[in-house]
Amino acid sequence: MRRFRTAAAAALTTALTVALATGCGGGTTTGGGASNSKPKELTYWASNQGSSLEHDKKVLGPELEKFEKRTGIKVKLEVIPWSNLLDRILAAASSGEGPDVLNIGNTWSSSLQKSGALLPLDDEALAKTGGKKRFSPSAFAATGQRGETPVAVPLYSLTYALYYHKKRFEQAGIDGPPKTWKELVAAGKKLTGDGRYGLAVEGGDPVENSHHAFVFAKQHGSDFFDAKGNPTFDSPGNVKAVKQYVDFVAGDRIAAKGNAEYAARQSVRDFAKGKAGMLLWQAARSQLLANGMKDGEWGVAPVPVRSASDGGQRAVNSMVAGINLAVFKDTDNRDGALEFVKFMTSTAEQKKLNDTYGSISPVLRAQQAPPRDEDEKVMRAVLADSSAPLPQVPDESKFETLVGTAMKELFADAAAGRSVTEESVRQRLGEAQQKMRK
Structure with missing residues (x-):
């Protein structure tokens, strides 16, 4: 979707x-x-x-x-x-x-x-x-x-893909698109400075958040529901997955604090204007052209995966x-x-x-x-x-809203300078899980 x-x-x-x-x-x-x-x-x-x-x-x-x-x-x-x-x-x-x-x-x-x-x-x-x-x-x-x-x-x-700004990559001395998250964070730090950032995210968009949570969780070998369709939001793998994504603002600081409020394609506009060097998006071409970019100014590659030593379902990189x-x-x-x-x-x-x-x-x-x-x-x-595929459960849209909103709140914490820890992530996901069961 x-x-x-x-x-x-x-x-x-x-x-x-x-x-x-x-x-x-x-x-x-x-x-x-x-x-x-x-x-x-x-x-x-x-x-x-x-x-x-x-x-x-x-x-x-x-x-x-x-x-x-x-x-x-x-x-x-x-x-x-x-x-x-x-x-x-x-x-x-x-x-x-x-x-x-x-x-x-x-x-x-x-x-x-x-x-x-x-x-x-x-x-x-x-x-x-x-x-x-x-x-x-x-x-x-x-x-x-x-x-x-x-x-x-x-x-x-x-599907999701990684879009990268070719000129920004050349200026930063980055040879090509990152293939792992460690490489993406390293590239993002090279691209961050002078009011520009390595990556644009839309932390204010609950459902966009939930899509990335699903993929990151898969790469951590985890799911948000068990085989019977019961929610498992606050499982260790899901906690690590959500923290990894929120850390683009909170810990790695390769995305701007203002991204915590972004929604409605604001991240696409930042990427098109060169304010961000990378973007995780679905079929961005028409929107990039509409925002002033020209064919050839961006590259596209699969979304990164975890390093081989990290375990999990490394091959899953999109819903x-x-x-x-x-x-x-x-x-x-x-x-x-x-x-x-x-x-x-x-x-x-x-x-x-x-x-x-x-x-x-x-x-x-x-x-x-x-x-x-x-x-x-x-x-x-x-x-x-x-x-x-995302979880094929009757209340799937409720999952997107609840988990995505928990992540929106975590992004808001990061933007306000409050610490985002595994415990704070587990607490937010646990609260979302309780609402899912009602």
């Missing part, structure tokens, strides 16, 4: 419970499931993928007009920032007032399936979208709870990220919504949209084309060889 940002920790469980009790979905109908009472209209909630909401409207507008000309169905578009998207979806699930089709972060699929808000895509429904076999198995695996009927199909696939496309259960244009899903995941549209946004197409035929640039080449390799 890309940039999942929300402060809905307290409201999340309540909203899902209400949705379960009411059985509501989207559209304007109030019961009886999906219908076709408005066959010539669709409302589409798109997540913010480009450099701005207006950029997305310019990208998607012509494609929606193309769909209307083919089908006679007019699509009303609303692009929603990630800071509001989950809250909007949960409110729609509980009220019954929502879109017909919407983008969701792929890690939300299990949680939203639990709410009952999304249309289950059984074999008949999937056939109307073009069929399951068109999609990459790894991407399709994140479309709902294991063993259950999927509630979405993949739209954009993503399986991406955006899914779903239909609200109570849409009043079920057939049109499924036709729209088929259109958006067609090979031609996939190539156009993923090339524009710098993401990877989850459609197998679209993947047959050579990588368009080094960014996609790296992401394809990471997705195939060294990524792992």
Whole structure:
């Protein structure tokens, strides 16, 4: 998923419970499931993928007009920032007032399936979208709870990568991108000084924090849930993982204290302006170009791993990220919504949209084309060889919010000059674990 940002920790469980009790979905109908009472209209909630909401409207507008000309169905578009998207979806699930089709972060699929808000895509429904076999198995695996009927199909696939500023690296005498975290910290210290820093992070973004916590924990041989789905947030490996990430500000000091409040792509802007020499991000190319960089000014490499002597699952350096496309259960244009899903995941549209946004197409035929640039080449390799899915549990989105918020508080401690220790990290994660169990 890309940039999942929300402060809905307290409201999340309540909203899902209400949705379960009411059985509501989207559209304007109030019961009886999906219908076709408005066959010539669709409302589409798109997540913010480009450099701005207006950029997305310019990208998607012509494609929606193309769909209307083919089908006679007019699509009303609303692009929603990630800071509001989950809250909007949960409110729609509980009220019954929502879109017909919407983008969701792929890690939300299990949680939203639990709410009952999304249309289950059984074999008949999937056939109307073009069929399951068109999609990459790894991407399709994140479309709902294991063993259950999927509630979405993949739209954009993503992985994290390390972006590095070539000019800054040359000026600092650094030969190439770091391959281990020890090398990254060493490079970061060379790049830090005179008001500039080695790395930009977004410590004020809970869900961005949780993504890195997951990857760092994997490299420490740890998970945030046990085999039965019980939270293990404050286990030793998770504590070390979170401290390692927060230490970019607290201990290593290769990221600015102000990064503790960063969210909404502020780290991307700092990197583009040369204020930071490195960036851990998903499909940054379009955003870097929008912020004034030119092709060739940055390099891209896999996210570093721990040194060979450190142990853990060293090979995992990204979550399986991406955006899914779903239909609200109570849409009043079920057939049109499924036709729209088929259109958006067609090979031609996939190539156009993923090339524009710098993401990877989850459609197998679209993947047959050579990588368009080094960014996609790296992401394809990471997705195939060294990524792992986030916990496939019904309350996954709650995990992201609770752990990410605990990390946000730890970053705030670091920025204020308070010591961040393993004990303080364990305490914050323990508090998050208690909230997860409620």
